[in-house]
Every structure is written in structure tokens, then in C-alpha cells.
Amino acid sequence: MAVRIRLTRKGRKKQPFYRIVVADSEAPRDGKFLDIVGTYDPMQNPAAITIDNEKLADWMKKGAKPTETVESLIRKVGTGAAAAA
Incomplete structure (x- = not known):
């Protein structure tokens, strides 16, 4: 079983909200x-990213x-786990 950290989409049509999940x-x-593991809200200005660093x-x-997208979000937040990615 290969495990990935990726986005799952929530929210209404034309108003996306994403959870960062392990699946x-x-x-x-x-x-x-x-x-x-966290959330990503691209509708806010600037986009809101929250990540639980320990998890x-x-x-x-x-x-x-x-995934590539989640990796770029981790870099934007600047968590310590970005070095491990």
C-alpha cells in the first residue's frame, strides 16, 4: 500500500476548499x-494554508x-517537514 499526502476537494461549485490528507x-x-494533516483555502487573499507539522x-x-501540489504548499508555509520532502 503506497501512501500519498494529497488534496481532497470540499466546498461548493466555483468555491473550492481543500483538505490535505494522507490516503x-x-x-x-x-x-x-x-x-x-491540514487545509488549503485558495479563495482567501492571500490563500490560507494550515498544516499540522507534527502529523x-x-x-x-x-x-x-x-504530491507535487502538496509539496509546493509545504514549501510556501515553510514547515520543517519540507526538508524531508
Whole structure:
């Protein structure tokens, strides 16, 4: 089971809101996930990004790999886990 850290979409039509989740790579985008690591709200100015650094670091130590988009969000926030990515 390959584990990925990726976005899942919430919110209404034309008003996206994303959760940063840890999920099996074969699970559907908005389907079953293992843990919620943070949120991303692109509708705010500037975009609001919140990440639980402890959970993120723990999952990355266990071998979870972030997607390119999540990796760029981690870099924008400047968490310590970005070095591990």
C-alpha cells in the first residue's frame, strides 16, 4: 500500500476548499483517507494554508510521499517537514 499526502476537494461549485490528507494512492480523490494533516483555502487573499507539522512529519517518517501540489504548499508555509520532502 503506497501512501500519498494529497488534496481532497470540499466546498461548493466555483468555491473550492481543500483538505490535505494522507490516503492510499489507489483511493479516489474524495474517497477514504487515513488522516487529515491540514487545509488549503485558495479563495482567501492571500490563500490560507494550515498544516499540522507534527502529523506531517510523522507520516513522512512512515514513508508517505506528498504530491507535487502538496509539496509546493509545504514549501510556501515553510514547515520543517519540507526538508524531508
